[in-house]
Amino acid sequence: MVNLQSKLFTSLTADIDKYLTNSDLKPWKNSLRSNSYAEGFLALLSHKDINIIMTAQGYNTFNEWLFDVDNWSQKLLDPRNEYGKGAMVLYELWDVFRNNIMDAIRTARLHTNIPNRGGILAFVGGLSKCIVIEYLITSDYPRFTIIDVIDNPQSAFDFWGTISNAAMAAKNVLKEIISTGHKIILHRGILMHVDRRKDFQVFGPSVDTILLAEIQAQLFYENNLSKKRVLEIGCGNGLLSVSVAKYMVALNKIHSIDVNFHSIFCLYNNLSINITQHLLKKLDIYLTYGEFSNKFPNEKFDLIICNPPYIPNEPTVPEYLNKKVDYYQAVGGTELIAEILNNLDNLLSDDGELLLLVSNLSLDYTLNLIPYNYNYKLILENGHKVLFDVEAVLKKESWLNFLLTECDLIEENNLFYHNIYPILIKK
Numbered sequence: 001m002v003n004l005q006s007k008l009f010t011s012l013t014a015d016i017d018k019y020l021t022n023s024d025l026k027p028w029k030n031s032l033r034s035n036s037y038a039e040g041f042l043a044l045l046s047h048k049d050i051n052i053i054m055t056a057q058g059y060n061t062f063n064e065w066l067f068d069v070d071n072w073s074q075k076l077l078d079p080r081n082e083y084g085k086g087a088m089v090l091y092e093l094w095d096v097f098r099n100n101i102m103d104a105i106r107t108a109r110l111h112t113n114i115p116n117r118g119g120i121l122a123f124v125g126g127l128s129k130c131i132v133i134e135y136l137i138t139s140d141y142p143r144f145t146i147i148d149v150i151d152n153p154q155s156a157f158d159f160w161g162t163i164s165n166a167a168m169a170a171k172n173v174l175k176e177i178i179s180t181g182h183k184i185i186l187h188r189g190i191l192m193h194v195d196r197r198k199d200f201q202v203f204g205p206s207v208d209t210i211l212l213a214e215i216q217a218q219l220f221y222e223n224n225l226s227k228k229r230v231l232e233i234g235c236g237n238g239l240l241s242v243s244v245a246k247y248m249v250a251l252n253k254i255h256s257i258d259v260n261f262h263s264i265f266c267l268y269n270n271l272s273i274n275i276t277q278h279l280l281k282k283l284d285i286y287l288t289y290g291e292f293s294n295k296f297p298n299e300k301f302d303l304i305i306c307n308p309p310y311i312p313n314e315p316t317v318p319e320y321l322n323k324k325v326d327y328y329q330a331v332g333g334t335e336l337i338a339e340i341l342n343n344l345d346n347l348l349s350d351d352g353e354l355l356l357l358v359s360n361l362s363l364d365y366t367l368n369l370i371p372y373n374y375n376y377k378l379i380l381e382n383g384h385k386v387l388f389d390v391e392a393v394l395k396k397e398s399w400l401n402f403l404l405t406e407c408d409l410i411e412e413n414n415l416f417y418h419n420i421y422p423i424l425i426k427k
């Protein structure tokens with residue numbers, strides 16, 4: 001993700017430099033506090049002097065500092081101690097991050113049934129770190145503890161992956177968090193809540209979703225590129241739609257559609273958690289339950305976002321898959337990709353763009369379907385490697401073998417991986 005560093009972070013980094021040399025913290029502090037999509041840890045983690053800053057605080061790494069951040073900030077606030085400017089930068093980043101989480105949890109409690117005690121996965125630093133946090137609400141202000149930091153997470157909701165590496169005490173906390181059935185994810189000031197028991201078969205947020213949300217932030221919000229009319233096809237949990245509604249300043253209208261009824265409710269809840277009443281009233285928001293096909297015969301959009309099902313089917317589709325049961329609908333088959341690409345002229349305005357995510361399993365298929373009058377750009381040239389842990393496939397040996405032998409699914413140490421590719425398509 002480092003190659004996607006863009007203006008905001010360049011300026012944030014420049015401001016960190018400036019602060020380290022001439023003690024002017026204000027511009028940087030203001031930009032961080034006034035844009036909740038701004039993500040200070042990304043600037044810090046990609047800063048050339050991060051090691052110097054950490055060593056000056058007595059830590060070898062960012063993770064080490066983060067695990068001890070409560071102690072560290074106690075000492076910092078003791079007027080008898082003297083700390084350098086690097087410490088003030090760190091404190092500011094930490095304070096913004098902590099306040100973001102506290103506000104998000106408090107607001108979410110007003111709108112949903114999230115429990116008093118649970119876990120949050122906070123994705124920071126592009127996609128370079130996932131901070132596993134336990135929160136506990138006993139009074140107005142939630143308390144929270146950092147349980148683990150996963151570097152370069154290859155799977156979202158990676159609690160299971162985390163458990164095997166975590167310290168004994170953390171293992172128990174993680175197991176308890178999983179058993180609640182509540183999935184809570186924080187990314188760039190947006191808190192997403194999915195209640196696994198109520199939001200039946202709702203997809204994500206997965207690592208794909210967070211990658212796309214990060215790309216939306218870096219491509220559009222940080223560059224002040226705003227679109228007026230946006231369509232998300234297959235909204236699932238809704239992170240991508242919520243982020244557009246919250247951060248795309250010129251937005252008039254967003255339309256989100258999904259064939260899973262529960263997704264529409266999940267998105268509705270997550271809009272209420274993250275978007276103010278004022279903004280909700282200002283925007284035209286349409287939530288549609290149903291199949292995408294032929295739903296938009298007379299409408300054009302300036303941006304279409306889609307994280308479609310992208311796993312190719314075996315040549316002979318087993319009977320049970322034809323019935324579109326369980327999770328298969330969210331991940332299996334490539335028909336939706338074809339349907340969208342075949343309809344681009346009808347769907348996109350003249351300078352409209354499609355941001356589409358596919359896997360190396362279906363990349364060639366997708367590129368071949370792009371109409372001749374459109375250009376495409378692979379935003380990450382070599383893709384982003386993630387765990388392939390799709391139950392529906394892993395349970396079906398013939399499908400798995402087909403993907404391994406015909407579609408370049410990667411097998412390493414008894415685990416499967418694939419590369420995901422965000423693609424921007426426009427005229």
Ligand SMILES: C[S@@+](CC[C@H](N)C(=O)[O-])C[C@H]1O[C@@H](n2cnc3c(N)ncnc32)[C@H](O)[C@@H]1O
Binds near residue numbers: 204237240308331
């Ligand atoms: C891979 S999930 C992505 C969900 C979400 N946008 C995300 O990124 O986390 C694909 C979503 O597309 C929906 N879907 C699949 N086929 C569809 C169709 N023909 N019309 C509308 N939605 C569809 C599924 O129900 C699922 O929620």
